[in-house]
Amino acid sequence: MKIVSLFGSPRARANSSLIAERFCATAQKLGAEVRAFTLNDLNFRGCQGCYACKTKLDRCALKDDLTEVLEAVRETDILVLASSVYYWDISAQLKAFLDRTFSFLVPDFITNPQKSRLEPGKKLVLILAQNNPDKDSFTNIFQKFDYFFRAYGFTDTRQIRAFGTNDPGVVETHQDVMELAEKAAHEMCGGNQ
Numbered sequence: 001m002k003i004v005s006l007f008g009s010p011r012a013r014a015n016s017s018l019i020a021e022r023f024c025a026t027a028q029k030l031g032a033e034v035r036a037f038t039l040n041d042l043n044f045r046g047c048q049g050c051y052a053c054k055t056k057l058d059r060c061a062l063k064d065d066l067t068e069v070l071e072a073v074r075e076t077d078i079l080v081l082a083s084s085v086y087y088w089d090i091s092a093q094l095k096a097f098l099d100r101t102f103s104f105l106v107p108d109f110i111t112n113p114q115k116s117r118l119e120p121g122k123k124l125v126l127i128l129a130q131n132n133p134d135k136d137s138f139t140n141i142f143q144k145f146d147y148f149f150r151a152y153g154f155t156d157t158r159q160i161r162a163f164g165t166n167d168p169g170v171v172e173t174h175q176d177v178m179e180l181a182e183k184a185a186h187e188m189c190g191g192n193q
């Protein structure tokens with residue numbers, strides 16, 4: 001089982017990253033192979049809208065630090081995306097990654113029921129940390145990811161959320177959230193609790 005984990009928060013001991021690390025550490029104990037990337041440390045640009053991935057290439061035309069990440073995502077079984085909530089949405093770093101996944105779509109994706117260049121059956125965990133304690137806030141973030149990653153052929157998409165986590169590292173005291181990360185790893189990597 002291969003896992004690619006992308007940290008979208010720019011800060012050290014980010015709560016979203018810590019949840020992702022707990023998921024990955026649990027999965028590793030179950031035999032999974034994990035590759036993790038901190039997007040803020042990478043040198044890459046957002047999608048340039050050149051449409052080369054629709055007209056002449058089956059990959060993104062940009063060659064930068066995200067090239068390796070996109071290749072790893074193509075090969076992975078589970079994709080973990082972790083982000084702070086910024087302005088009711090994901091961080092700019094994770095949004096820039098998301099836009100570059102446009103290259104996963106076939107040229108006629110709008111009309112073709114087979115929209116994706118990826119092998120079907122991958123799994124997604126979206127991890128979000130926010131300061132707002134209201135669990136009913138920002139529910140549309142996962143809805144968007146669910147829609148797009150299902151179009152990419154992902155069949156198991158789920159989210160783990162942390163609330164009231166402004167201080168770096170504070171999520172380590174949110175035992176319920178950390179347990180959710182462990183439980184999801186067990187469920188998705190086929191182990192028993």
Ligand SMILES: Cc1cc2nc3c(=O)[nH]c(=O)nc-3n(C[C@H](O)[C@H](O)[C@H](O)COP(=O)(O)O)c2cc1C
Nearest residue numbers: 009014015016084085086087088130131132165166
């Ligand atoms: C630029 C910026 C925008 C933010 N916007 C929101 C927001 O819209 N809603 C919210 O609940 N918290 C917001 N926050 C707080 C963060 O979501 C919160 O600190 C979160 O726990 C950070 O996650 P991290 O520890 O993974 O980086 C914002 C913080 C920053 C710096």
